Amino acid sequence: xxxxxxxxxxxxxxxxxxxxxxxxxxxxxxxxxxxxxxxxxxxxxxxxxxxxxxxxxxxxxxxxxxxxxxxxxxxxxxxxxxxxxxxxxxxxxxxxxxxxxxxxxxxxxxxxxxxxxxxxxxxxxxxxxxxxxxxxxxxxxxxxxxxxxxxxxxxxxxxxxxxxxxxxxxxxxxxxxxxxxxxxxxxxxxxxxxxxxxxxxxxxxxxxxxxxxxxxxxxxxxxxxxxxxxxxxxxxxxxxxxxxxxxxxxxxxxxx
Amino acid sequence: xxxxxxxxxxxxxxxxxxxxxxxxxxxxxxxxxxxxxxxxxxxxxxxxxxxxxxxxxxxxxxxxxxxxxxxxxxxxxxxxxxxxxxxxxxxxxxxxxxxxxxxxxxxxxxxxxxxxxxxxxxxxxxxxxxxxxxxxxxxxxxxxxxxxxxxxxxxxxxxxxxxxxxxxxxxxxxxxxxxxxxxxxxxxxxxxxxxxxxxxxxxxxxxxxxxxxxxxxxxxxxxxxxxxxxxxxxxxxxxxxxxxxxxxxxxxxxxxxxxxxxxxxxxxxxxxxxxxxxxxxxxxxxxxxxxxxxxxxxxxxxxxxxxxxxxxxxxx
Numbered sequence: 114x115x116x117x118x119x120x121x122x123x124x125x126x127x128x129x130x131x132x133x134x135x136x137x138x139x140x141x142x143x144x145x146x147x148x149x150x151x152x153x154x155x156x157x158x159x160x161x162x163x164x165x166x167x168x169x170x171x172x173x174x175x176x177x178x179x180x181x182x183x184x185x186x187x188x189x190x191x192x193x194x195x196x197x198x199x200x201x202x203x204x205x206x207x208x209x210x211x212x213x214x215x216x217x218x219x220x221x222x223x224x225x226x227x228x229x230x231x232x233x234x235x236x237x238x239x240x241x242x243x244x245x246x247x248x249x250x251x252x253x254x255x256x257x258x259x260x261x262x263x264x265x266x267x268x269x270x271x272x273x274x275x276x277x278x279x280x281x282x283x284x285x286x287x288x289x290x291x292x293x294x295x296x297x298x299x300x301x302x303x304x305x306x307x308x309x310x311x312x313x314x315x316x317x318x319x320x321x322x323x324x325x326x327x328x329x330x331x332x333x334x335x336x337x338x339x340x341x342x343x344x345x346x347x348x349x350x351x352x353x354x355x356x357x358x359x360x361x362x363x364x365x366x367x368x369x
Numbered sequence: 370x371x372x373x374x375x376x377x378x379x380x381x382x383x384x385x386x387x388x389x390x391x392x393x394x395x396x397x398x399x400x401x402x403x404x405x406x407x408x409x410x411x412x413x414x415x416x417x418x419x420x421x422x423x424x425x426x427x428x429x430x431x432x433x434x435x436x437x438x439x440x441x442x443x444x445x446x447x448x449x450x451x452x453x454x455x456x457x458x459x460x461x462x463x464x465x466x467x468x469x470x471x472x473x474x475x476x477x478x479x480x481x482x483x484x485x486x487x488x489x490x491x492x493x494x495x496x497x498x499x500x501x502x503x504x505x506x507x508x509x510x511x512x513x514x515x516x517x518x519x520x521x522x523x524x525x526x527x528x529x530x531x532x533x534x535x536x537x538x539x540x541x542x543x544x545x546x547x548x549x550x551x552x553x554x555x556x557x558x559x560x561x562x563x564x565x566x567x568x569x570x571x572x573x574x575x576x577x578x579x580x581x582x583x584x585x586x587x588x589x590x591x592x593x594x595x596x597x598x599x600x601x602x603x604x605x606x607x608x609x610x611x612x613x614x615x616x617x618x619x620x621x622x623x624x625x626x627x628x629x630x631x632x633x634x635x636x637x638x639x640x641x642x643x644x645x646x647x648x649x650x651x652x653x654x655x656x657x658x659x660x661x662x663x664x665x666x667x668x669x670x671x672x673x674x675x676x677x678x679x680x681x682x683x684x685x
Contacts, residue, residue, distance in 0.1 A: 119475040127463040196459040200520075203423050204476045205448040 120214025167239035172296025186266025247326035264356025452526035511542030600638030
């Protein structure tokens with residue numbers, strides 16, 4: 114555990130000014146530009162009226178978590194390719210702590226981004242739920258979602274031999290995960306086949322759960338057909354476990 | 370019988386990658402507080418051998434111990450005994466020199482006070498104290514190498530592995546690294562295993578040299594002893610014409626102790642080079658062999674390598 118924390122600490126301390134700026138500015142641009150731009154046409158389509166910024170904020174949280182996992186995976190890939198990982202491998206530390214350190218880093222950054230997004234959302238007029246327990250529930254969901262994708266990204270990064278293959282594989286996932294979900298539009302507005310796809314997408318569960326727990330009138334935002342909260346937590350828990358298991362097996366074969 | 374455990378002991382280490390056998394069967398015994406140099410060309414199996422000894426990869430066959438601990442069964446204890454620098458520079462560019470040291474110490478569970486003392490001491494040793502708080506990406510190649518050396522020493526290892534410690538360095542930086550290495554052995558009672566393809570490096574530094582080629586150690590001994598086998602002087606001849614005729618006649622000369630031939634050059638171990646030069650030239654003329662280049666030198670490890678492999682070991 115000490116080793117995992119050391120590696121986490123090392124990664125976090127490497128956060129440069131530019132990278133922190135990037136972590137902040139990207140989700141902010143989404144909320145401000147995309148949110149405001151879409152508000153006009155989407156406002157009437159979203160249950161609850163004008164509040165499209167609040168509606169889409171959870172989607173941007175998910176998108177940022179996904180981006181963070183991809184970036185974290187490429188850090189690990191880079192350490193493998195450049196041989197930095199050998200410094201860890203000759204050290205008397207459990208192999209698993211290397212994976213754990215990387216995962217912790219990804220989740221930390223995602224949570225940081227999620228909080229920033231909600232602060233911006235609130236500044237832009239979204240209203241938070243009055244019950245802070247819901248906020249914590251939202252944070253747990255984001256952490257689980259981030260764990261799942263951290264696992265997938267780290268697994269792929271453990272297997273591939275160059276960054277081209279990594280990005281090709283990862284970007285294949287990126288867009289469908291965003292668009293084949295309820296992140297940008299209500300589930301009920303989608304055709305049947307897309308609804309089925311969205312139901313298989315963990316993004317849908319994290320977005321729906323956050324809407325219901327973190328935002329004021331979240332149940333209305335989520336549309337008539339919101340997913341029961343227990344299902345959100347169950348789906349995200351399963352996803353997190355599956356992702357980590359995937360990473361664990363890929364990682365074991367990569368570092369032995 | 371010497372009862373102290375060898376610092377490094379390998380028995381018939383073999384490493385196969387599918388069809389390719391990178392290390393064919395290496396036996397190695399390194400006494401504590403000595404410097405051992407594995408000398409060989411690229412691809413000879415040096416790095417693979419080091420990787421097995423430092424627990425990075427597992428041997429296919431054979432066994433090895435570091436300070437008495439088995440590299441497979443007691444990998445964790447082995448890791449506590451060793452410091453390693455790798456052939457390629459593996460440093461995190463975004464960190465400062467001091468951070469590199471600190472995080473390394475933390476991985477090994479060193480306390481904050483220990484880390485600070487050790488970092489200051491070692492960065493001063495490798496003369497990086499002024500650059501300690503600068504990002505590593507601003508370092509020159511030599512500075513990075515020195516930082517890695519310091520990092521390898523951070524945890525007070527019993528055995529320090531240095532894979533090509535001076536690769537790609539200019540002569541000035543190489544000389545500096547050599548100084549540190551010799552100094553370390555004196556001060557800390559450290560055992561060092563280094564690999565190199567630089568003859569002069571092995572000759573300068575090592576108490577014992579193992580010449581490795583084609584995945585096995587083909588000659589081993591103190592540099593002086595290895596060189597002494599080569600006669601007191603070496604005459605190196607290259608040219609064209611009837612080389613076979615020249616060779617058959619030269620072999621019969623009483624003062625020629627041994628003849629080594631490689632692709633284009635012929636090397637003669639003789640009792641006294643300057644005195645015999647004229648005789649060799651005369652004989653070449655008589656055998657229709659035209660000499661393009663001839664030189665006399667004290668033999669070096671390069672000549673030992675040539676003798677055992679029939680190939681020149683070129684510095685890349």
